[in-house]
Amino acid sequence: MSTILVTGGCGYIGSHTIIELLNQGLHDVISIDNLVNSSEKTIDRIEAITGKRIVNYSIDLCDLAATQAIFEHHPDLTGVIHFAALKAVGESVAEPLKYYHNNFESLINILKCCEAFAVKDVIFSSSCTVYGSIDQLPVTENSPVSRAESPYGNTKLVGEEILRDFIRISKNVQAIALRYFNPVGAHPTGLNGELPANKPNNLVPFITQSAAGLLPPLTVFGGDYDTRDGSCIRDYIHVCDIAEAHVMAMDYLGNGKNTDAYEVFNLGSGEGVTVFEAVQAFEKAAGMKLKYMVGDRRPGDVMAIYSDSSKAEKYLGWKAKASIHDMMASAWKWQQHLMQEA
Ligand SMILES: NC(=O)c1ccc[n+]([C@@H]2O[C@H](COP(=O)([O-])OP(=O)(O)OC[C@H]3O[C@@H](n4cnc5c(N)ncnc54)[C@H](O)[C@@H]3O)[C@@H](O)[C@H]2O)c1
Numbered sequence: 001m002s003t004i005l006v007t008g009g010c011g012y013i014g015s016h017t018i019i020e021l022l023n024q025g026l027h028d029v030i031s032i033d034n035l036v037n038s039s040e041k042t043i044d045r046i047e048a049i050t051g052k053r054i055v056n057y058s059i060d061l062c063d064l065a066a067t068q069a070i071f072e073h074h075p076d077l078t079g080v081i082h083f084a085a086l087k088a089v090g091e092s093v094a095e096p097l098k099y100y101h102n103n104f105e106s107l108i109n110i111l112k113c114c115e116a117f118a119v120k121d122v123i124f125s126s127s128c129t130v131y132g133s134i135d136q137l138p139v140t141e142n143s144p145v146s147r148a149e150s151p152y153g154n155t156k157l158v159g160e161e162i163l164r165d166f167i168r169i170s171k172n173v174q175a176i177a178l179r180y181f182n183p184v185g186a187h188p189t190g191l192n193g194e195l196p197a198n199k200p201n202n203l204v205p206f207i208t209q210s211a212a213g214l215l216p217p218l219t220v221f222g223g224d225y226d227t228r229d230g231s232c233i234r235d236y237i238h239v240c241d242i243a244e245a246h247v248m249a250m251d252y253l254g255n256g257k258n259t260d261a262y263e264v265f266n267l268g269s270g271e272g273v274t275v276f277e278a279v280q281a282f283e284k285a286a287g288m289k290l291k292y293m294v295g296d297r298r299p300g301d302v303m304a305i306y307s308d309s310s311k312a313e314k315y316l317g318w319k320a321k322a323s324i325h326d327m328m329a330s331a332w333k334w335q336q337h338l339m340q341e342a
Pocket of ligand 1: 007008009010011012014033035036060062082083085086087102106127128180181183
């Protein structure tokens with residue numbers, strides 16, 4: 001059986017993708033994660049869900065020699081799904097060099113190793129942040145990318161360029177960049193989910209932690225936008241749907257179905273959900289009222305962004321399945337699991 005390396009496998013999206021890969025059963029899986037934003041407990045959680053135990057190598061991907069040693073140790077590697085990155089937008093503004101160093105160096109080292117060890121298939125975690133504040137909706141892969149608003153966003157924009165330029169000259173490697181919209185939710189068992197190390201910036205973990213009494217009431221930033229209920233519109237996508245897309249993208253590359261050596265796909269539900277609708281979905285899923293207030297608009301927030309993900313449907317055979325209710329119900333189940341565990 002071939003082996004897939006998942007970098008950042010102890011993190012939020014990486015761990016859900018490992019679960020999908022193990023359930024598919026076509027590949028062995030290993031992880032490299034230095035635990036800078038996660039813990040080895042995730043490996044236990046993956047085992048509890050799948051019944052399979054995988055190895056995580058706790059090394060820094062910025063260390064080329066250590067990364068090479070893992071590739072040497074696994075001559076059966078055929079693909080890499082590269083999730084590992086730092087991702088806190090605010091921190092990236094405060095510490096840009098830390099973000100540029102970590103996110104570029106790790107990507108470059110992965111590409112060097114893939115080329116040297118002829119590991120053919122690479123999937124890169126990108127983001128809808130590459131589109132910036134776009135006013136043409138829905139967003140397709142042909143929509144223009146724009147100057148990133150943070151060093152983090154820039155690591156995705158330039159990361160894609162690094163990948164594209166490298167693939168152009170590579171003898172051994174082909175790649176896909178997947179641009180995620182807003183991944184949320186948790187595994188439906190409630191046994192694995194997002195573990196924000198600090199106060200979450202994202203809506204769903206903020207809602208669940210606030211409902212659990214761990215954070216103050218939610219502030220909805222702006223109730224006077226020109227949308228159906230005045231709040232911002234985002235494209236939320238269940239983390240398990242995102243995970244499934246990675247498995248399908250790996251199969252697509254592995255089976256030689258790609259037409260270009262470097263391709264890009266949006267991963268979104270294709271539907272815009274307002275902040276108030278998300279709050280209502282949570283209240284219904286959790287069977288409780290959520291305390292919130294409506295505050296001023298937050299600088300830098302775009303009014304609405306949602307995807308056209310029909311390219312992924314056409315080529316990868318992938319389509320998001322989970323509803324906003326499923327996303328909220330699983331996120332709440334995970335939050336309750338965490339509280340029981342504490
Ligand atoms: N979660 C989102 O909303 C979102 C949206 C768009 C794109 N992405 C991208 O998806 C990827 C995964 O995101 P996530 O939400 O699972 O993040 P996460 O922080 O939960 O997972 C990333 C993992 O990478 C590890 N890591 C970071 N730098 C490393 C290094 N140098 N060496 C080894 N391990 C390292 C961290 O410890 C962490 O476990 C990231 O590239 C992120 O930028 C995430």
